[in-house]
Amino acid sequence: MSHDVWVVVEHQDGLAKKISLELLGCARALAAAWSGKVVAFVPGGSTSQVAAALGARGADMVFAAEHPLLQRYTTDGYATVLTEALRADPPAVALFGATSQGRDLAPRVAARLGVGIVTDCTSVGVQDGTLVATRPMYTRKAIGTIRFKETAPRIAVVLPAMYPLPPEQPQRKAEIRSWPVQLDARAIRTTVREVKTIQRETIPLIDADIIVSGGRGMKGPENFALLDALARALGGAVGSSRPPVDSGWVPHDYEIGQTGKTVSPQVYLACGISGAPQHLAGMSGSKHIIAINKDPNAPLLQLADLGIVGDLFQILPKLTDAVKRVKSSP
Numbered sequence: 001m002s003h004d005v006w007v008v009v010e011h012q013d014g015l016a017k018k019i020s021l022e023l024l025g026c027a028r029a030l031a032a033a034w035s036g037k038v039v040a041f042v043p044g045g046s047t048s049q050v051a052a053a054l055g056a057r058g059a060d061m062v063f064a065a066e067h068p069l070l071q072r073y074t075t076d077g078y079a080t081v082l083t084e085a086l087r088a089d090p091p092a093v094a095l096f097g098a099t100s101q102g103r104d105l106a107p108r109v110a111a112r113l114g115v116g117i118v119t120d121c122t123s124v125g126v127q128d129g130t131l132v133a134t135r136p137m138y139t140r141k142a143i144g145t146i147r148f149k150e151t152a153p154r155i156a157v158v159l160p161a162m163y164p165l166p167p168e169q170p171q172r173k174a175e176i177r178s179w180p181v182q183l184d185a186r187a188i189r190t191t192v193r194e195v196k197t198i199q200r201e202t203i204p205l206i207d208a209d210i211i212v213s214g215g216r217g218m219k220g221p222e223n224f225a226l227l228d229a230l231a232r233a234l235g236g237a238v239g240s241s242r243p244p245v246d247s248g249w250v251p252h253d254y255e256i257g258q259t260g261k262t263v264s265p266q267v268y269l270a271c272g273i274s275g276a277p278q279h280l281a282g283m284s285g286s287k288h289i290i291a292i293n294k295d296p297n298a299p300l301l302q303l304a305d306l307g308i309v310g311d312l313f314q315i316l317p318k319l320t321d322a323v324k325r326v327k328s329s330p
């Protein structure tokens with residue numbers, strides 16, 4: 001069996017997404033344990049710019065799988081290419097990001113190959129020569145350790161922000177090879193007609209080290225401006241619990257939790273969120289949790305590293321001013 005570790009790279013506008021770079025860091029450690037190579041697999045319509053940058057982040061080799069039909073993500077197109085590639089040259093493990101694309105793609109590829117998969121991994125490592133992954137279970141009440149069987153490849157879908165970005169080494173270059181892609185348009189059952197980008201005041205949740213999140217306690221859509229202002233001052237993103245999404249105060253891509261996104265930023269600041277298990281399922285992996293709630297018995301205050309009992313409408317403006325003051329002081 002090959003000891004190589006593949007990273008399936010997601011990219012946009014010629015740049016690899018942050019999660020894919022994090023996976024290169026994870027792959028480096030696995031490849032070192034097995035004396036294998038780190039291979040970045042880059043599907044897309046045009047991949048030369050992104051492929052050229054991956055050596056500096058730890059890839060030894062890059063497979064550029066270019067085809068006009070891969071210009072935009074489709075489940076059928078990408079699953080066909082990945083399945084054939086992993087069947088033709090099976091690595092020891094293939095790493096996918098736990099993004100909407102990775103979560104859609106990886107289980108299909110695993111099913112078509114008939115190999116094992118672990119989703120929502122918080123770590124992937126080698127113990128006694130065996131690949132082992134950890135993942136949250138029972139809405140994060142427990143962390144399970146899962147040993148993979150010796151299939152090739154094994155597939156791991158890794159949550160964002162579990163691995164630090166590998167440092168950029170500009171002098172480091174990867175060998176770039178073109179991966180032959182044969183795709184028939186008739187095999188792709190969906191047509192992407194348009195991609196609409198959601199306009200946000202702040203950076204996307206998935207890229208954020210700091211998330212400022214609001215719940216039903218925000219009382220209305222206009223008050224999310226308080227969260228935008230604080231998130232901008234901190235250089236973070238704004239998220240929400242489910243009620244603000246259900247009420248149409250914020251778009252669906254803000255939602256964090258069981259039916260929303262799973263995030264694990266360095267800091268998660270929850271404002272007017274009670275801490276229902278369905279919300280905790282999406283954010284309890286955050287490194288530091290701060291909660292503002294006027295109810296001292298709110299469950300999230302029990303989980304938080306730092307709890308502020310009080311009225312968020314009084315606290316948030318003061319907090320934003322304090323952050324701006326600290327950031328502008330020499």
Ligand SMILES: Cc1cc2nc3c(=O)[nH]c(=O)nc-3n(C[C@H](O)[C@H](O)[C@H](O)COP(=O)(O)OP(=O)(O)OC[C@H]3O[C@@H](n4cnc5c(N)ncnc54)[C@H](O)[C@@H]3O)c2cc1C
Pocket residue numbers: 214215216217218240241242243244255256257258259260271272273274275276277278279282292293294295298310311312313
């Ligand atoms: C199948 C299923 C899936 C679900 N998936 C999700 C999911 O993915 N994500 C999710 O979030 N929820 C999800 N839910 C809903 C979940 O059960 C809770 O209803 C929801 O998380 C509650 O949101 P909240 O904390 O914002 O609201 P509430 O529980 O109503 O809490 C509001 C909080 O704001 C506080 N507050 C009010 N005013 C102020 C003020 N002025 N200052 C400070 N604090 C104040 C209150 O004390 C209270 O604690 C799901 C439910 C089901 C059944």
